[in-house]
Amino acid sequence: MSTDSRGILYPARLPSFRRVPAPAHLEDLVRWFWIPEWDIAAGRSSRQYVVAYPACNLVVEPERVTLSGPTTRLSYRDLTGRGWAVGALLRPAAVPSLIDAPAELRDSERLLDAPELHRPVVAAMRIAERDARHHEAVDAFAGWLAKRVRPASGEGLLANAMADLMDGDPDVRTLPDAATRLHVSPRTLQRLAIRHIGLAPVEMIRRRRLQEAAERVRLDADASLAQIATELGYADHAHLTREFRDRLGFTPSAYRRGL
Template sequence: MASLVRWFWIPEWQIAPGRSSRQHLIAFPACNLVVEPDTVGLAGPSTRSSHRDLTGTGWAVGALLRPAAVPSFAEDPAAIRDRYQPMELTALHDRVSQAMNGSSDQATRHRLAVDAFADWLIETVPAPTRDALLANAMAELIDSDPDVLRVEDAAALLNVSARTLQRLARRYVGLPPLMMIRRRRLQEAAERLRTDPSMNLAAVAADLGYTDHAHLANEFRSVLGLTLSTYRQQVSPAAQSLE
């Protein structure tokens, strides 16, 4: 299972009649397989922020897939970038739905739902190939090593060519490795601002390998849909105290 799923996630909600709750999403550049009360869907790798309006009562059980699992559900993951594609996976839906509807205790139903999801994946997805495991290693390296600023950096650490990484990313992720690196840098910039909203933006840009503050600001706005100053205002303690 560790080679197939990075983690499972389970939101539940109950919104008053006539109201809705808009959830802003900044997803990882990876695929999510999601079970909902009336469907199963595959969310492709994201290149931008998005949102979803929640109404009524509902739940979802999602698995953030590692690259090795992706070909079992998407022959060409690039074709579902920024899309949510319905999947005909009746057995998975039935097992997870039964778990989510079978107990009044939240911790119990979450545990049972994850167990059901994991068991189905183990039964359904073939054992990862050597290339699939290398794709996992590529994604893990890019996500975790702040010193990886170029595709060549990742290739050297994995002892493969940059062309090999391009091929693996196309087959198992659906995004070029450079886009994966850029997304990780943006996520790290956002995390630093959440930790310390007063942090010097020029210093953040330099640490993350951007040419200057303007480069970081332009990429932040184009991908996440927010300016750096707007995001910093939203996460600052002063702004939070007014909410």
């Protein structure tokens, strides 16, 4: 299990958070499962800010199942009381089985009628021992996905490769960069992104750079903002600051001070 916190702006505020790799038979459909748990004192709350990955998430909570679309801005949730969630960060190949037009869910979510998913995950999360309940919850989730989601098609695998490249290779900074690496046209990538993710490719690249910039600002106190901007492909410090302000609502300097 992994506790990697990329995309979470204030990981120290999370009471408990795990990322669990997808089992081998689902690696083309799920990037990982994620499980936060919290128990907040009465009268208090914990606000969690997230720069989400450019992807759809399927999420089971005690009272509901939701499918959330890709986001284009900072999102947050106020945690109160006691609770949990079990989510699957979906790979692009899985998305057409759950929604025809993921762009319709951009910056939003919809309830999913999936009692066969909800019941066993809720039952698993009632197990007292943490590792055991997480294992059982992921097994139940994976079993439902294996039955409900079609195996990855050739187009879906290409969409996965596009997402992996844009998310994992810092040298890919433009749509033509990605198209050249994958030996397809930019128009093909645009079509794949809209059908399988719900965002334009350029938005996917911008989201990765913003996640990386926030992580560097948070973890590398010795690096100047100008150095971070240059290393991540921003034109200059001012470009990085504008991106932070436009997408997150505050500057990188303010973020670093707030930590």
